[in-house]
Amino acid sequence: MHGLAFLSRIATLSLASAMALGGNAYAEDGWALRTTVSSPSTIESYELRAGLQSFVSPTPGLRGALETAVERNANWHAALSDVTAADREVWSALLKYAPVITGSVETNAYSPAGSSGLDLKNRDSYLAVVASLPVWTSGGRYYGVKAARSHRDMMTYEALAVRDQAKMDFIETWTQAVAALQDRRLARRAVERFQRLRRAVVARQNSGFASVFDISQIDADIAAARQALVSIEGMIEKLGNQLVRKAGSKPASGATLNRFADYLKGGKQAFIESAHRNNPQLRAASAQYRTELYSTSSSMSRFLPSVSLSGEFRHYMNRSPGSTGNQGWRVGIKLNVPLVDLSSVAASSAQQARTDAALYREAATLNAVETQIDDLWSDYQTTLRTRREAEREVDARKKSANSTLNRFEKGFGSLEDAISAETALSSAERTALQFFVRESITAAQLLLVSGKFHDGMLTGH
Numbered sequence: 001m002h003g004l005a006f007l008s009r010i011a012t013l014s015l016a017s018a019m020a021l022g023g024n025a026y027a028e029d030g031w032a033l034r035t036t037v038s039s040p041s042t043i044e045s046y047e048l049r050a051g052l053q054s055f056v057s058p059t060p061g062l063r064g065a066l067e068t069a070v071e072r073n074a075n076w077h078a079a080l081s082d083v084t085a086a087d088r089e090v091w092s093a094l095l096k097y098a099p100v101i102t103g104s105v106e107t108n109a110y111s112p113a114g115s116s117g118l119d120l121k122n123r124d125s126y127l128a129v130v131a132s133l134p135v136w137t138s139g140g141r142y143y144g145v146k147a148a149r150s151h152r153d154m155m156t157y158e159a160l161a162v163r164d165q166a167k168m169d170f171i172e173t174w175t176q177a178v179a180a181l182q183d184r185r186l187a188r189r190a191v192e193r194f195q196r197l198r199r200a201v202v203a204r205q206n207s208g209f210a211s212v213f214d215i216s217q218i219d220a221d222i223a224a225a226r227q228a229l230v231s232i233e234g235m236i237e238k239l240g241n242q243l244v245r246k247a248g249s250k251p252a253s254g255a256t257l258n259r260f261a262d263y264l265k266g267g268k269q270a271f272i273e274s275a276h277r278n279n280p281q282l283r284a285a286s287a288q289y290r291t292e293l294y295s296t297s298s299s300m301s302r303f304l305p306s307v308s309l310s311g312e313f314r315h316y317m318n319r320s321p322g323s324t325g326n327q328g329w330r331v332g333i334k335l336n337v338p339l340v341d342l343s344s345v346a347a348s349s350a351q352q353a354r355t356d357a358a359l360y361r362e363a364a365t366l367n368a369v370e371t372q373i374d375d376l377w378s379d380y381q382t383t384l385r386t387r388r389e390a391e392r393e394v395d396a397r398k399k400s401a402n403s404t405l406n407r408f409e410k411g412f413g414s415l416e417d418a419i420s421a422e423t424a425l426s427s428a429e430r431t432a433l434q435f436f437v438r439e440s441i442t443a444a445q446l447l448l449v450s451g452k453f454h455d456g457m458l459t460g461h
Contacts, residue, residue: 049074056248062174062258062458069170069247076166079159086152093148096141099133107318125318132310135333140301147294150287157284164280164448170246171258171444177239178255179437180232183430187229190426193405194222197418200409207411214415221419225426257436260443261384263457268377271450275369278451285358285365292355299351302344306336372449380442387435394428401425 052074057067070076109123134141198218204210240250275282313329338344401421408418447453 052077053245053248063455065174065243065247065249066167066170066455066458068249070163070166072246072248073162073166075162076159079155079162083152083155083159086148086155090145090148090152093141093145096134096144099131101129101131104128104130123318124316126314126316128312128314130310130312132308134306134308136305136307138301138304138306140298140306143294143298143301147291147298150291150294154284154287154291157280157287160280161284164453167453168445168448170243172441173239173242173246174251175257175437175440175444177236177243178251178257179433180236180239181251181253181255182257182433184229184232184236186426186429186433187225187232190422191222191225191229193401193422193425194218194225197405197408197415197422198222200405200418201415203409204411209411210415217415218419221423257440258444258457258459260440260447260457261380263447263452264380264443268373271373271377271446271452272370274450274452275373276366279369279449280451282362282365282369285362289355289358289362292351292358296348296351296355299344299348302341302348303338305338308334308336310334369449373446376442376446376449380439380446383435383439383442387432387439390428390432390435394425394432397421397425397428 052072055068055071057064057071059067105125105127107123107125198215201210201214201218205212205215243250310332311329312332314327316326316328401424404413404418404421407413408415444453447457
């Protein structure tokens with residue numbers, strides 16, 4: 001049994017080395033995403049979706065709704081599963097430091113000298129346990145582990161990018177829903193002002209200073225205002241249904257828009273520099289390049305010598321005549337020196353090309369992120385200035401409409417001027433609201449792309 005004890009000792013030492021190498025597996029770059037979500041078949045996807053949609057965050061308000069939206073997002077859980085798979089690949093690479101142990105049963109029959117056939121009585125039958133362990137791989141295992149860890153980093157950053165997209169989708173839908181509620185208040189007020197104007201027209205008609213045509217004209221404008229209100233009601237219902245599906249809740253009637261613009265500190269260059277450090281898509285591209293680079297180094301070991309250690313224990317169940325001993329074991333060391341391996345040359349060349357492609361993709365991602373920040377910054381600045389001018393227009397239109405309506409109620413001015421002033425006020429108010437919505441969404445996108453966004457910025461209800 002000394003052979004079995006020897007093999008057990010090899011396995012213990014090798015596994016201890018692998019565990020030591022893996023001790024910092026979760027510490028690299030500070031990421032440690034874990035998940036227990038399984039990967040069901042298509043038939044089971046209905047049950048999985050129902051399970052996701054049953055989640056409700058205990059955090060109240062808009063922040064809790066965002067947490068719920070992320071946890072209900074199937075793409076987020078798919079990305080987490082990819083991270084888990086990549087983590088298992090790290091352990092697979094680490095366990096190449098452990099021995100491979102196999103068992104076999106073998107029977108060999110021999111032909112005695114001078115015999116024309118096999119003598120089945122002249123045979124050996126034995127049970128064998130073999131352990132093999134590469135001792136030196138010229139960096140193949142070492143760079144394989146580093147490549148697996150970099151791949152796990154890449155999948156982690158890609159998961160974070162999916163999470164950011166889920167957050168942005170929710171924020172856009174929530175902001176549009178809150179805007180629709182405010183738009184409904186504006187539309188109702190427009191109807192009320194037109195109804196107030198109609199009462200003034202009826203009063204003029206009773207005094208003989210207005211005609212049936214004037215009544216028909218103001219009724220048509222009231223109908224148009226009500227049509228706009230019905231359309232807004234439909235949009236509120238549509239966005240509300242989307243939010244209930246995403247987050248299990250929708251904004252209350254008195255909800256206000258979140259002011260993400262208050263968190264935009266610094267100039268455009270500050271956002272670009274922050275994105276260089278924190279943008280998950282850019283960090284994923286960088287991790288992909290490191291993965292391919294380490295894989296290239298690992299592939300070069302195919303051209304270098306390797307050393308392996310092996311041990312075998314045999315227990316004979318039957319021995320040929322003249323053989324002695326029922327047990328035996330051996331230990332061997334083997335040096336492999338590659339001489340001609342054309343397939344490895346081609347594979348190494350292909351791996352180098354993949355490394356070059358990953359570097360170009362990282363550069364392309366860098367350009368895309370910087371261009372996106374350029375565009376968002378320009379859009380935000382333009383929207384900010386336009387929104388301020390729109391608010392000034394609203395103030396002016398409101399003064400004009402109030403003055404015109406008051407004069408008309410006192411018997412001065414024309415109906416056309418009053419209708420025109422009311423229509424212009426309603427249009428200006430809705431336009432200003434849309435600019436405010438665009439400003440809020442653009443600010444949120446800037447914060448997410450640059451990696452500056454955090455859930456504490458959610459102050460709406």
